[in-house]
Amino acid sequence: MTEMWMNMGPQHPMTHGLWNLRVKVDGEKITEAQPVIGYLHRGWEKMVEARDFQQIIPMADRLCYGSSMTWSHLYCRTIEELMDVEVPERAQWIRVIVCEMQRIASHLMWLAAVGTDLGSYTIFLYCMRERELFLDQLMNLTGARMTYNYPRIGGVRNDLPENFERDTLRVLNLFEKRLKTEYEALCDKTVSYRMRMENTGYLSKADAMNLGVTGPNMRGSGVDFDIRRDDPYEKYDEVDFEVCVEQEGDSYARYRVRMREMQESCNIIRQAFKKMRPGPVRVKAPRNAPKKTAFAHVEDPRGEGLMYVVGDGTNQPYRLKVRSPIFVSVSAAPVMLIGEKVADVPAIMGSIDMCLGETDR
Amino acid sequence: MAEEVKKRTTYRSRKELKPRLYIGDPMVAVFRTLVRTTINRPNTILYPWEKLIMPDCFRGRPGIRLEKCIECKKCVKICPNQCIQMVPIDHPTLGKVNRPQVYVARCMMCGYCAEVCPTNAMMVTPEFELAAYTRSDLMFDPFKLQYEHKPGYEVHSPMITPSELKAGKTESHDKGDMAIKDTVELDPKKCISCQRCAKTCPVGAITMADTGEVNPKTNKPVKRPVFDNNKCVSCEQCVEVCPKSCLSMKEAM
Numbered sequence: 001m002t003e004m005w006m007n008m009g010p011q012h013p014m015t016h017g018l019w020n021l022r023v024k025v026d027g028e029k030i031t032e033a034q035p036v037i038g039y040l041h042r043g044w045e046k047m048v049e050a051r052d053f054q055q056i057i058p059m060a061d062r063l064c065y066g067s068s069m070t071w072s073h074l075y076c077r078t079i080e081e082l083m084d085v086e087v088p089e090r091a092q093w094i095r096v097i098v099c100e101m102q103r104i105a106s107h108l109m110w111l112a113a114v115g116t117d118l119g120s121y122t123i124f125l126y127c128m129r130e131r132e133l134f135l136d137q138l139m140n141l142t143g144a145r146m147t148y149n150y151p152r153i154g155g156v157r158n159d160l161p162e163n164f165e166r167d168t169l170r171v172l173n174l175f176e177k178r179l180k181t182e183y184e185a186l187c188d189k190t191v192s193y194r195m196r197m198e199n200t201g202y203l204s205k206a207d208a209m210n211l212g213v214t215g216p217n218m219r220g221s222g223v224d225f226d227i228r229r230d231d232p233y234e235k236y237d238e239v240d241f242e243v244c245v246e247q248e249g250d251s252y253a254r255y256r257v258r259m260r261e262m263q264e265s266c267n268i269i270r271q272a273f274k275k276m277r278p279g280p281v282r283v284k285a286p287r288n289a290p291k292k293t294a295f296a297h298v299e300d301p302r303g304e305g306l307m308y309v310v311g312d313g314t315n316q317p318y319r320l321k322v323r324s325p326i327f328v329s330v331s332a333a334p335v336m337l338i339g340e341k342v343a344d345v346p347a348i349m350g351s352i353d354m355c356l357g358e359t360d361r
Numbered sequence: 362m363a364e365e366v367k368k369r370t371t372y373r374s375r376k377e378l379k380p381r382l383y384i385g386d387p388m389v390a391v392f393r394t395l396v397r398t399t400i401n402r403p404n405t406i407l408y409p410w411e412k413l414i415m416p417d418c419f420r421g422r423p424g425i426r427l428e429k430c431i432e433c434k435k436c437v438k439i440c441p442n443q444c445i446q447m448v449p450i451d452h453p454t455l456g457k458v459n460r461p462q463v464y465v466a467r468c469m470m471c472g473y474c475a476e477v478c479p480t481n482a483m484m485v486t487p488e489f490e491l492a493a494y495t496r497s498d499l500m501f502d503p504f505k506l507q508y509e510h511k512p513g514y515e516v517h518s519p520m521i522t523p524s525e526l527k528a529g530k531t532e533s534h535d536k537g538d539m540a541i542k543d544t545v546e547l548d549p550k551k552c553i554s555c556q557r558c559a560k561t562c563p564v565g566a567i568t569m570a571d572t573g574e575v576n577p578k579t580n581k582p583v584k585r586p587v588f589d590n591n592k593c594v595s596c597e598q599c600v601e602v603c604p605k606s607c608l609s610m611k612e613a614m
Contacts, residue, residue, distance in 0.1 A: 055441035058471035088526060122391060129404050143418035143485070149471045157476075157518050161418070185390035191383045280521040280533045284541055286612060 002026060006342070010039045014346040016113055017356030021333065021349065025342055033337040035330045037360055044361040045320055052315050053079050053153060053289065061147040063322070064358040066109050067301045068147050069102040069138070071358065074298045076151040077233065078307040078320075081294035083153070083286055090279040091155035092234040096272045098138065098150065099234075099298075100265040101168070104175070105134040106301035107258045110353040111187075114255070117350040118196055123186050130178060133171045140164060155282030165273050172266045179263060187255070197252040201336040201348030204249055211335065212328045215303025216261065217352050220254035222247040227299040239271045251351035258353075287315050302326055302353050324358040417513035420472045421488040422465050422501070424508025427452060429482035432459050432563045433596035436474035436483050444468050450503050460503035465491055472516055479537055479594035481515040484508065523614055543595045543610045545588050551607035554584045558599035558608060566592035567599060 003026045009015035018039035024032035048056045060075035061068040108131040115123025142148040187193050208221035226243040228236040244260035246253035289311030297306040303325025312318040329352045437445045444467040447459040474483045486508045519533035534541045559567040569584040600608045
C-alpha cells in the first residue's frame with residue numbers, strides 16, 4: 001500500500017471547530033485533500049424565516065462567536081438597506097469602533113489558536129490575556145462577553161458608557177506596546193515559529209483570486225483589496241488607514257497581514273474617537289419591510305461577509321442568505337496542502353483562521 | 362507549487378536576525394512576564410473565592426418586580442427563543458394575576474424582555490451562576506424570578522424618529538415617550554361594538570364611547586372604542602383580539 005486516506009477531524013486537535021479534512025498521504029506527503037463540512041449545521045437560514053427582524057439580531061451573533069459583533073452589524077446593515085433606514089452619524093462611529101475592537105479580539109483568538117497548533121502554549125496565554133482587555137471593554141459597553149446583541153436596525157442599543165474612551169485608549173496603548181515587544185519576540189524572532197510558518201501553505205495570487213478567497217488570506221497572497229477601502233460602509237471613508245498586503249502567499253504572510261491589521265485597527269479606533277460628535281445613536285425602524293431585495297457586505301476579520309435578504313412586506317424575512325468567507329477558504333485547502341507534509345497541516349489550516357459556525361450555519 | 366516557494370529567497374528580516382536574537386529575545390520576553398507576575402498580582406483570579414466586578418449593564422438571567430408588571434405580554438412576544446410564558450399566580454397582595462415565567466435553560470440572555478418592558482418591571486440581573494441539578498430547577502416561576510431592584514438595572518434604548526432626524530433634532534426619546542410610541546388606529550366601518558378591545562387592554566387605555574347612533578337591527582346605541590394614547594403601551598393585544606381586524610398599529614415615524 002503506497003497511498004492511503006486519513007481523516008483529520010471532526011474531533012481532532014487540528015480542527016478549529018467541527019469539520020473533517022480527508023487527506024490522501026503517500027508516506028508523509030499529501031497528494032490529495034478533501035474538506036468535508038456539515039457537522040455543525042443548525043439550519044440558521046431556515047430558522048430566521050420564522051422570526052421578526054429584531055429577534056434575528058441575537059441569532060446573528062451566534063453565527064461566529066469569535067467575531068459576533070461583525071455578524072450582527074452585517075445583519076443590521078442588510079436590513080437597513082432593505083428598509084432604507086438612515087443611521088445617525090454617532091451610531092456609525094460607534095459601529096466602526098466596536099467592529100475594529102472585535103477585529104483585534106478575533107485576530108488575537110486566531111493567534112492563540114495557531115499558537116496551540118504549533119505547540120507554543122505561551123503564545124496562547126499571552127494572546128488570551130490581551131484579548132481579555134478588549135472583551136472587558138466590550139462587556140462594559142454591551143453587557144455581555146461574547147454574544148453582544150449590540151447593533152440595532154437603525155443604530156446601536158446604547159451610547160458609550162462613562163470613561164469608555166479613556167479606558168479604551170489605555171488598553172490600546174498597552175496592547176500596541178506589547179504587540180511591538182512581546183509578540184514580535186514570541187513569533188517573529190522564534191526559530192520554531194518561523195520554520196513552521198514560512199514557505200508552507202503557498203496560495204498564489206491567481207489561485208486566491210480564482211477561488212474567491214477573501215480577507216487576510218487573500219491579502220497575504222498579494223491581492224490589494226479591502227471592502228473597507230474599496231466599498232466603504234459606515235464612516236470608513238473618513239478614516240485614514242492602510243490596507244495591509246503581503247506578497248509571499250504562505251502561512252507567514254497571512255500571519256504578518258493579521259498582525260499589521262491589528263495595528264491599523266488601533267489607529268482607526270483612535271481616529272474614530274477624535275472625530276466622534278455627540279448626538280442620537282438610534283433611529284426608529286419600521287416594523288415591516290417592503291417587497292424588494294437587498295444585500296450588504298462588510299470586511300469580516302476572516303474575509304468578506306455578505307448577506308442577501310428578500311422582503312415580502314411582512315415583519316419577517318422571506319429568505320436570508322449568508323455568504324461566509326471561510327466556506328471559500330476551506331475549499332482552497334487542496335491547493336494549499338498538496339505537496340506539503342502531514343505535520344504541516346495544522347499550521348496551514350490554522351493559518352486561514354477557521355470558524356465553522358458561520359460556514360455551516 | 363510549494364517547491365517553487367522553497368527555492369525563492371525568504372524574508373529579508375530573517376537573514377538579518379542573528380541566532381542570538383532567535384533564542385534570546387523570546388526568553389527575555391517570557392522571563393520579564395515571570396518576574397512581573399511573581400512580584401505583582403497574577404493575571405488570573407481564584408474564581409469561587411474571588412469574582413470579577415461586573416458592569417451595571419451586565420446581562421445575566423432576567424428578573425422581575427411583580428408589583429410593577431401590567432401583563433402586557435410584550436416580553437412574551439419579543440423573546441426570540443419563546444422561553445417566556447404568562448402563568449396565573451396567587452399573590453398575597455396582588456391577588457390572582459398573570460405574571461411571566463422564564464425557562465432559563467433556554468434563555469440566551471439577550472435582554473430583549475427588559476428592553477421592551479414599558480414599566481421596567483422586567484430587568485436583567487447580574488446573576489450568571491445558573492447551574493442546576495435538574496432541568497426543572499431552571500424553570501423560574503414568577504416568585505423565583507423576583508429580584509431586588511437597584512438603579513441601573515433597567516435597560517434604556519434611546520431612540521429618535523427618522524422625521525426628527527431629518528428635521529435636524531438631536532434629542533433622543535426614552536421608551537414610553539409619546540413621540541416614538543406606536544398608536545392604535547380604528548377603522549370605524551368594520552367595528553361591531555363588541556368591546557373586546559376595552560376588556561383586553563391591560564392598562565385601561567380603551568373606553569367605549571357612544572357615537573349617538575342607534576343600531577336599527579337591535580335598537581341598541583352604537584359604541585366605538587376611544588384610545589387614551591398617554592396610557593397606551595403599544596402592546597397590540599387589542600389588535601390581536603379584534604374579531605373583525607378593524608384595529609391596526611400606526612407607527613410614529
